[in-house]
Amino acid sequence: MTTLNDVRLMLVESATRLFADHVDDKLLAAAKRDGWSASLWQELERAELPLVSIPEDAGGAGGTLSDAAAVLRLAGRYTAPVPLAETGTLAAWMLAASGIALPRGALTAGPVRDADRVAARHHSGRWELSGTLARVPWARIASRLVLLADAPDGAIVACVDPVRCRITPGANLAGEPRDDVMLERVAAETAAPAGRGVDRETLKLRGALARSLMMAGALERALELSVQYAQQRAQFGRKIGQFQAIQQELARFGGETAVAVAAALSAAGVLERGGDALLAVASAKIRTADAAREGALIAHQVHGAIGVTNEYALHHATLRLWAWREEFGNEAQWAMRLGARTQQHGPDPFWSDLTAA
């Protein structure tokens, strides 16, 4: 019942092989320069991985959100420099739920910042969008931006060509594009009223879930590298992995990584089943962000000075951990929301809320 089903096992196996075959130091170095890896993206598209969890009749690859979660964990583990979460979990989800045909290519979604708004108004038979959006992931390499906009009669989902927007390139710590996007009466190519369940809150929850899963994977990567390094590096005439001081740190790192994996994957299941999404996703984002803080620093401490260099691979994982923990709400923001809700509900339902299915 709780061991992986065959479909998931095959998916994990084939995605692992794809990432392992294609993501190497050279590809990551190039992506740091170019903002992403177009060649890796092509491979992922060929394997239909970006649209896992989007229904086949909507143009997706089928599967569940938990299937997509397994892929996102791997994308984090291989620090894949591509907009996998943005394309499937965010943009295609909004489009499919709103009955809009999926455009080809890499997609992104917005707004991602709570304060940002896109205003939509109907003008001569089409929707025009205006607004300023900060830090939209991958905007400059996406083929389309999928935006959740406020129209006079409620929210709409609209697809726009980034060429029509003013894009100011930016990047997160790992060099992943996080671009400011300005729209001035940009005509939507396609648009429709936001489908069932598509709202700003859910967009943010799904973004936070995706980053949690990716952080869990990146923690696994940083731990793997740290364990390997401790097995090989000798000081004082011994492998450093033989020193208890190093062992104790690696064990602590192991705990942070394991609990991050458990929390992020669990949250995907809760969201998929329609359970208490705030509890699950807030918990996952808080816990994986805490783990990112602890784990990344242990990884660097175990590595010593080599770990902080541009040539050694560790930074691909740690820079992402430090960037992703802030995206879609950091641990303080989610903790305040969760804590405020807990206090409003009061002490008596606390345990039953926590254990609700």
Add this chain to the structure above:
Amino acid sequence: MFFENVDFSALELPPPALKLREEVRAFLRAEVAAGSFAPRLGHAEFDAEFTRRIAARGWIGMTWPKRYGGRERPYLERFVVTEEMLAAAAPCAAHWAADRQTGPSLLRHGSDHLKEKYLPAIARGECYFALGMSEPGSGSDLASVRTRAEQVGGGWRVTGQKVWTSWAHRAHAFFVLCRTSPDSGDRHQGLSQLVVELKSPGVTVRPIPFMDGRHSFNEVFLDNVFVPDEMVVGEIGQGWKQVTSELALERSGPERYMTTFPLLVELIRRLGAAPDARAQEVVGKLTARLWALRRMSLGIAVALDPGADSENGATRTSIDLGTEAALVKDMGTFYEREIIDAARLLVEVEPAAATLDRLERYLAETVVCAPISTIRGGTTQVLRTLIARRLLGPVK
């Protein structure tokens, strides 16, 4: 690396477990309403009457085969009962060791005689066990035990001293890890497990009062105690393997992260509906960390469930979650302390053992017991060494 084959996404409680949870909650509410026990934190309370009442409900040995008094229920249901008992701070010390450790060990390694003699009585809530592991010279280094058993006609003569033996003064019998052949260089060889009845001639139990004056620890002296052959658990010489084979469930259960949980509930009560931002953030963080640990613990319990066709109800051996289980204990025991500090720092409160104020009393009970959780069942440092060895493999 971790949880390679555990499907956390699919981890949800099936309807029978949800129904059971409601039954346990209703039972505990009625118990508290009737004043049958006073919730206390810190030391688990020994209450034989309470143990018999929950045994009557079928909540002790519930995963064991029916022929030994069990109910053949899934591990998940035992998990639910355990966490409900902890959430209610119910007095479970009388059956704790037998339900969690002795019973499963007997099921896996014990003879038919031992199983028939003890398991049904444990499941009825009438027979209580203690654990004879530590000795004055063997704390973390358990394989160095010096209690010896010499073979004599029809059994063994056991001599030695055990220490930190919780509730030996109330239990009927205890598991004794002892040396049955001299140390031949491999210290894990030559150890055996025996069941020793605590009323046997030659057994002396002396209290070791805790720093708050309470009595649960004991030292137990064994002076040439005769133990018949039929009380040997498993194979002579295989004691080490037997002791370490079932640690995954023992290390990953809710008791590793929930023993201060009722203090968190009292803190939430004291903070009120709209506390300041700092309190909201701390409560939110504690909620998230508990949710995550619980998912991890639940995932292990379900993955280790041997399924309905199991012969002896022992954990599934094809899945190795030993590292993950040790990590639950390591992180869970520190999580419990985070609750203590949150209570201390967010509201004006002083720990007071004899007071009607529940928050003050819970704080007192948890503060003095806080050092124990990272010592018992393997210290944090030993546990982390073990975890690191599993992560690193042999480093040459």
